[in-house]
Amino acid sequence: MIVILDLGSHENTVLARAIRALGVYSEIYPHDITIEELKALPNVKGIIINGGPNNVIDGVAIDVNPDIYNAGIPVMAAGHDKALCAVKLNRFTDDIEAIKNAVRPFVFDTCKAETNWNMTNFVNDQIELVRRQVGNRKVLLALSGGVDSSVVAGLLLKAIGDNLVCVHVNHGLMRKGESEAVVELFKNQLKANLIYVDVTDRFLDKLENVADPEEKRKIIGGEFIRVFEEEARKLEGIDFLAQGTIYPDIVESGTKTAKMVKSHHNVGGLPEDMKFELVEPLRQLFKDEVRACGLELGLPHEMVYRQPFPGPGLGVRCLGAITRDRLEAVREADAILREEFQNAGLDKKVWQYFTVVPDFKSVGVRDNARSFEWPVIIRAVNTVDAMTATIETVDWPILMKITDRILKEVKNVNRVCYDMSPKPNATIEWE
Numbered sequence: 001m002i003v004i005l006d007l008g009s010h011e012n013t014v015l016a017r018a019i020r021a022l023g024v025y026s027e028i029y030p031h032d033i034t035i036e037e038l039k040a041l042p043n044v045k046g047i048i049i050n051g052g053p054n055n056v057i058d059g060v061a062i063d064v065n066p067d068i069y070n071a072g073i074p075v076m077a078a079g080h081d082k083a084l085c086a087v088k089l090n091r092f093t094d095d096i097e098a099i100k101n102a103v104r105p106f107v108f109d110t111c112k113a114e115t116n117w118n119m120t121n122f123v124n125d126q127i128e129l130v131r132r133q134v135g136n137r138k139v140l141l142a143l144s145g146g147v148d149s150s151v152v153a154g155l156l157l158k159a160i161g162d163n164l165v166c167v168h169v170n171h172g173l174m175r176k177g178e179s180e181a182v183v184e185l186f187k188n189q190l191k192a193n194l195i196y197v198d199v200t201d202r203f204l205d206k207l208e209n210v211a212d213p214e215e216k217r218k219i220i221g222g223e224f225i226r227v228f229e230e231e232a233r234k235l236e237g238i239d240f241l242a243q244g245t246i247y248p249d250i251v252e253s254g255t256k257t258a259k260m261v262k263s264h265h266n267v268g269g270l271p272e273d274m275k276f277e278l279v280e281p282l283r284q285l286f287k288d289e290v291r292a293c294g295l296e297l298g299l300p301h302e303m304v305y306r307q308p309f310p311g312p313g314l315g316v317r318c319l320g321a322i323t324r325d326r327l328e329a330v331r332e333a334d335a336i337l338r339e340e341f342q343n344a345g346l347d348k349k350v351w352q353y354f355t356v357v358p359d360f361k362s363v364g365v366r367d368n369a370r371s372f373e374w375p376v377i378i379r380a381v382n383t384v385d386a387m388t389a390t391i392e393t394v395d396w397p398i399l400m401k402i403t404d405r406i407l408k409e410v411k412n413v414n415r416v417c418y419d420m421s422p423k424p425n426a427t428i429e430w431e
């Protein structure tokens, strides 16, 4: 592997991805890693030190441990004259191909790294490692149907079969057909040990008359943990909890120079008395690698390339206090949008697209009479990291077809709007 020492450059993750794309494994470590820690890592063939604009932290300049240069491992550094191999890195862009070309000579000619990082090897290694960790004991997994949890399920099924117990909680805020698809694939086709809990009424009762977005999010998140805990308590002899933690979660909340971007919360928050050992087979992978892993495991394309969907689901797209009729409207309109984006090939191009139903009505005409019904708002955005986003400029004929279908097929709706706002000033979701 090639080790990248983190001096606070946000190029480091792109750099690691580029090296992996060359077929050589790469990981990011804190800048002050000791020589002992470094030597304990398996098969380190080279070190890259890439200082960025955050070289000064809290007014103190940071640098790597100087012993690193004497470890007998080739070092590639930008702006460090002590490096054994001080190949100058030009300013990196986010262009993976350009970065691959820039590091190729160092990785292969200087470090003589071998290309053995690929998904077939990864899957085989992880199956072996999980079997070693878990033995004959049981692992619990909250299977939402999102990309990460689905790939974990696929991998663990191969590794431990029936000793994987999946729980799918349908909180009533899923998209149309989504829970059914999880059950169909994992329970019916792949024969996973899957417990399906439909707690729609419980969630909608709890959310009744709650209009504040943060309050809604808290109720949905808290209730989700409670349901999962209740299901876990019914099971016997579970020693492990599997999580779909991926590498960006670890880098973002892990290294010393990176600002805390978000606290990742897969199924955190289980009570103290429920002690599980964690199984996190995707913790080394970037998102695009997780998808490649899913394909390698034979999971369907639509599951592996599913667009991001927030934990609180349609709950944050049915604005204000959730009612069943508006929830139904947002779900049906979303299904139409997804179908028409697929027909137009936009599902492969646009990063995230969905509908929103606000909690106000407007006047219209239906069957020659005055109507007073909800609007549907369409949102379609592109982004790299979800921190900023631009809107997709969807062609008018496509938007008109979607509008026509929503107005004909979705009950209680008389108007369709397109959200033109980038992030910032807006966020991607409305709540």
Ligand code: XMP
Pocket (backbone or CB within 6 Å): 308, 309, 310, 311, 312, 352, 386, 423, 426, 427, 428, 429, 430
């Ligand atoms: P915003 O609305 O903050 O969303 O621009 C950025 C991205 O995050 C997704 N999102 C969530 N994902 N749990 C998640 O797993 C959540 O609570 C959540 N809230 C927002 C959102 O869909 C977008 O992709």
